[in-house]
Amino acid sequence: MRIGFDAKRYFLNQTGLGNYSRDLVRILEQYCPENDYIKYTPKLRGAWLDSAEFRKTTRLPEGRLNNIFSSLWRNSGIVKDLKRDNIDIFHGLSGEIPMGLKENHIKSVVTMHDLIFLKYPKLYKGIDRYIYNKKFKYAVNNADKVVAISEQTKRDIMEFYGIPAERIEVIYQGCHPAFKTIKTEVQKENLRKKYNLPNQFILNVGSIEPRKNAFQIVKAVENLDIPLIIIGKTTEYAKQIKAYIVEKGLENRIFLMQGFTMEELSVIYAMADVFVYPSLYEGFGIPIIEALYSGTPVVTTNSGVFPEAGGPFSYYINPQDIGEIQYAISSILNSSNMRDEMIVKGLAFAQQFNDDKIAKNWNSLYTDIV
Structure with missing residues (x-):
């Protein structure tokens, strides 16, 4: 043909x-x-x-x-x-x-x-x-x-x-094959030094716009003792988030970044402790798949396409409920058994893609x- x-x-x-x-x-x-x-x-x-x-x-x-x-x-x-x-x-x-x-x-x-x-x-x-x-x-x-x-x-x-x-x-x-390869500790440490990344962090990736709802993650981690990295291009919505970060004195814990290669991005996914994606609507939600392949637990929206993309072993939340997002992140960070199960079974689920x-x-x- x-x-x-x-x-x-x-x-x-x-x-x-x-x-x-x-x-x-x-x-x-x-x-x-x-x-x-x-x-x-x-x-x-x-x-x-x-x-x-x-x-x-x-x-x-x-x-x-x-x-x-x-x-x-x-x-x-x-x-x-x-x-x-x-x-x-x-x-x-x-x-x-x-x-x-x-x-x-x-x-x-x-x-x-x-x-x-x-x-x-x-x-x-x-x-x-x-x-x-x-x-x-x-x-x-x-x-x-x-x-x-x-x-x-x-x-x-x-x-x-x-x-x-x-x-x-x-x-x-x-998704890109870069997310499907196991990352070495040397790769992670080199990237950590190159971009001065924290040892532990929550991750969000995608266009920084109202529909993606990243502001809710910022508010959810405000009282948690772990950094947040949001990766996406600068928008008016991103400027609102930056203003809030400055207002609350969170400049040393919440970082908006962009400009990574696909290979670098795949390493950052693998370094993250939890991937949080409280989007309001997607046709599919490819960052969820990227996280599953990377062996990173996923917290995402409890309706629409998200359970279809995230499978039965992601953690689902009301994307408008800051308390739910905070509780989900804390639960995964505080339970190694839960985290390990989400990683192993999430990766198995991703094989259909x-x-x-x-x-x-x-x-x-x-x-x-x-």
Whole structure:
């Protein structure tokens, strides 16, 4: 099979949708090398190698107009390139597919990550909600198969777009292989010295925005004798957290950090005593999986997708209840038996997200569509 990917996020996004795209293509190339995988992107950024293999598997817009109006190319003009390249299936990796695929007899599948803009509309500008809704609605109604990254996202697609259950497949996402390797004490100590990290700490990773709810963790650990590290890009919400930290004199115990490589981040996960993730809503919650693979106990939200991602051996809390979050952290820190059980059984649960299983599910789906 020849499979074409909407690779805009693959090349241009360094987190979230970009990580999903890069991981999935990597997994397929490794475990299903019998297929051809072609990545279509409106532009490139960063140090992508212009090797013969890169040129063979990557396509950019051709012609002056397609380069000037690259969004239009991605929305419809790309179909001519797909036909020229004899693509059997086009895979929209981030909730979008171009118009004109059916008319040109090109099969399609779209990955839907979440419908946050519909669940929490106040978090988005009106114009953004309009654009997302238009693109997503077209994709789920016109793709030959819709893939949700969780049962929660599947339910949301059925609720908001009226798509029947039989048209939606659930295929979980994996995580970067860096999180699946055992870290040595030397690796941990070197990183600790490099960034002056504390010997023990609570960890939170993700975009620092209201939906992720990191402020509740700050308030929960305020009276606990253990540092907190929050890793994510600076936002207005992060500035509010920083102001609170200064107001309460917590500068030596609570740290907001960013800029780590994936390998460094995986070591930090493995160093943490507890991973706390009281997000209000996610399509899946990949940081939970990263923590489970890293052998770090997880405290997360007791509803939505979170029990699906965290499994039966994570600790679930009401994300708005500071006391519950504090009690959960204290319980894990004060019970080595509980912590050990969460580590061992959490890692066992995470094996369902292994690369080989994800590749098998996707290859079966592609084959069925063709």
